[in-house]
Amino acid sequence: xxxxxxxxxxxxxxxxxxxxxxxxxxxxxxxxxxxxxxxxxxxxxxxxxxxxxxxxxxxxxxxxxxxxxxxxxxxxxxxxxxxxxxxxxxxxxxxxxxxxxxxxxxxxxxxxxxxxxxxxxxxxxxxxxxxxxxxxxxxxxxxxxxxxxxxxxxxxxxxxxxxxxxxxxxxxxxxxxxxxxxxxxxxxxxxxxxxxxxxxxxxxxxxxxxxxxxxxxxxxxx
Numbered sequence: 001x002x003x004x005x006x007x008x009x010x011x012x013x014x015x016x017x018x019x020x021x022x023x024x025x026x027x028x029x030x031x032x033x034x035x036x037x038x039x040x041x042x043x044x045x046x047x048x049x050x051x052x053x054x055x056x057x058x059x060x061x062x063x064x065x066x067x068x069x070x071x072x073x074x075x076x077x078x079x080x081x082x083x084x085x086x087x088x089x090x091x092x093x094x095x096x097x098x099x100x101x102x103x104x105x106x107x108x109x110x111x112x113x114x115x116x117x118x119x120x121x122x123x124x125x126x127x128x129x130x131x132x133x134x135x136x137x138x139x140x141x142x143x144x145x146x147x148x149x150x151x152x153x154x155x156x157x158x159x160x161x162x163x164x165x166x167x168x169x170x171x172x173x174x175x176x177x178x179x180x181x182x183x184x185x186x187x188x189x190x191x192x193x194x195x196x197x198x199x200x201x202x203x204x205x206x207x208x209x210x211x212x213x214x215x216x217x218x219x220x221x222x
Contacts, residue, residue, distance in 0.1 A: 005106050005221045008186065010160035010167045012153060015114035015121055017172035018214075019130070022090045022116075023194035026050070029081050033074075039065050047196070051175045053115060053146030079117045086120035092128055093192075095215035100133060102218055111136035113156045113169075115146045135160060147176045150183035157185075168208070170217070174199040181206055188217045 016022045027046045034041040042048075049057045058074035061067055067074070103110055111134050114121050118139040125131040136159045143152040157167045164184035171177050172192040180187050189207035191200060204210050211217040 005102065005108070005218075008106075008108060008166060008168045008221070010157065010162035011103055011108055011110035012156045012160070012167060012169045012180075012185075013110055013112050014169075014171045014173070014176065015112050015124075016116055017093075017192035017194060018170055018190050019093060019096050019112075020086075020090050020124060021093045022086070022124075023172075023192055025082065025085050025090065027194070029078060032081065033061070033078055034065065037065070037067060046194075050173070051148065053144070053148060054117065054140040055144075056146070056148075079120065082117065083120045083123060086116075087123040087127065090124055093190075093214070095213050095218070096130075099214040099218055100130070102222075104133075109135045109160050111138070111156060111159060113138045113147070113152045115140040117141065147173075147179055150179055153180050153183055153185055168221075170214075174203050177203055177207055188221075190214055190217060 013019060016026065030046050030049060031041045034045065049060060052060060054075055055071060058071035061074055062069055062071065100110070112121065116139060118141050121137055121139055122131065125134065125137065136156065138152055138156055140146045143155060145151060153169055157164055160167060168186045168188055169180040170188045170190060171180065172190050172195060177187050177189055186208045189203035189210035191212045209217055209220045211220060
């Protein structure tokens, strides 16, 4: 299905795996956090917690591994582990600037909806020169349930002044795309190397457009 970029009035952008090449970091943090608490990490731990909000993630670790911590302590420790990388090293994925420039040329407003921590998200956006380009940044600390419910996308559209039917959600994760589709949003699936092959195949079936990169998605929108 082809879309004319001018028919889209707003774009909601994911951060991790879509704008930032940060998914390998989160896999390492999962393993490091469990290891420093004396726990042998299950092989599929990143797949399990990757679909959770920040609070759900912390509660899962405590419940599943009988940790003597509060959710707040788990959240704070994981944030500490992530923030340095967001502040100093995590790079943009290819063609991000090209994609945003095309939206600007069409007068299309956009913002970020991310499950990550507020401080980490802003640190990376400021370092990479993207903070001032965004209309808003909603994080997992702002919306209960994160992206497991449509609320984050609906609130984002409200901030853009658009309806779901004229708003494009750009994501790299299947469960996020499924949430956005269920709420009536247009969706663009962008490939990330951390994606499971079967999930990427399913994204290609349900997304309005999809591509191996933001550049490929842009071509399909024009």
